[in-house]
Amino acid sequence: MLTKMKTFLPEDHLWQNQIIWYDVIDSTNNQAKKLIQQGAPHGTVLIADHQTGGRGRLGRSFVSPAGVGVYMSVILRLPQQADQLMHLTCAAAVAACSAVEKAAGFRPGIKWTNDLVYGGRKLAGILTELVITPTETAAIIGIGINCSQTEADFPEDIQSFAGSLAMVCDHSVDRAQVAAALIESFSEMADHLGNKQEILDAYRPDCITLGKQISIVTAGDIRHGIAIGIDDNGALLVEFPDKHIEAVNAGEVSVRGIYGYAN
Numbered sequence: 171m172l173t174k175m176k177t178f179l180p181e182d183h184l185w186q187n188q189i190i191w192y193d194v195i196d197s198t199n200n201q202a203k204k205l206i207q208q209g210a211p212h213g214t215v216l217i218a219d220h221q222t223g224g225r226g227r228l229g230r231s232f233v234s235p236a237g238v239g240v241y242m243s244v245i246l247r248l249p250q251q252a253d254q255l256m257h258l259t260c261a262a263a264v265a266a267c268s269a270v271e272k273a274a275g276f277r278p279g280i281k282w283t284n285d286l287v288y289g290g291r292k293l294a295g296i297l298t299e300l301v302i303t304p305t306e307t308a309a310i311i312g313i314g315i316n317c318s319q320t321e322a323d324f325p326e327d328i329q330s331f332a333g334s335l336a337m338v339c340d341h342s343v344d345r346a347q348v349a350a351a352l353i354e355s356f357s358e359m360a361d362h363l364g365n366k367q368e369i370l371d372a373y374r375p376d377c378i379t380l381g382k383q384i385s386i387v388t389a390g391d392i393r394h395g396i397a398i399g400i401d402d403n404g405a406l407l408v409e410f411p412d413k414h415i416e417a418v419n420a421g422e423v424s425v426r427g428i429y430g431y432a433n
């Protein structure tokens with residue numbers, strides 16, 4: 171898979187020689203944190219065939235069986251301070267949509283803030299984490315994409331809303347091609363992170379949450395409103411029944427469509 175993936179990347183791609191393959195690992199994001207401490211350079215890519223402890227947002231797990239998905243983390247060493255990187259997850263989501271479009275021939279939508287969806291099913295999730303030191307910010311962009319599962323391959327509790335690229339395309343999608351497209355897309359994204367407004371302008375049309383009635387779930391509380399916009403930091407603007415508007419940040423809440431996971 172690694173060798174094949176490299177053939178899909180331009181030979182002179184700056185990250186070609188910084189790709190590390192793991193047959194099995196707990197989590198590529200965990201391993202990326204270790205490599206950051208050891209001085210791994212900007213553009214180090216970790217990719218695994220199988221994760222035993224794949225992690226998602228809000229402490230959830232990300233099911234990562236062998237042979238059927240792409241589980242990847244990219245290390246970025248960035249000049250920006252953490253408070254100037256609120257749009258990083260949005261940037262990664264748009265980049266991931268472009269990569270899927272290139273490799274699989276269709277463009278998924280984004281369920282705010284970081285799930286790639288199609289036909290009401292989640293195809294991929296992104297977990298962005300920052301490692302902050304006094305001198306720099308290192309970011310980890312972790313992405314898991316379901317490539318070739320059928321509905322029956324998913325655990326029962328997520329079967330109704332999990333999907334794969336193959337389920338959308340009706341034919342198999344080459345994991346190596348998906349992984350190479352992701353690397354190209356993320357490296358391009360990393361070069362343009364200073365263009366915050368352009369990134370958010372690209373994010374808004376991909377975001378399927380906008381215009382929908384949603385439920386905002388925090389520990390012990392559910393509120394309902396309409397998603398009316400994305401602000402200049404990537405927060406979701408929600409209008410509540412009493413017409414007041416709040417900017418909701420991704421770190422705090424889970425957002426669901428009221429008619430299902432993404433609807």
Ligand code: BTN
Nearest residue numbers: 197199224225226227295312314
């Ligand atoms: C989510 O769905 O909330 C995010 C899922 C992110 C999963 C990817 S798989 C590669 C990387 N390693 C992890 O442990 N998580 C991310």
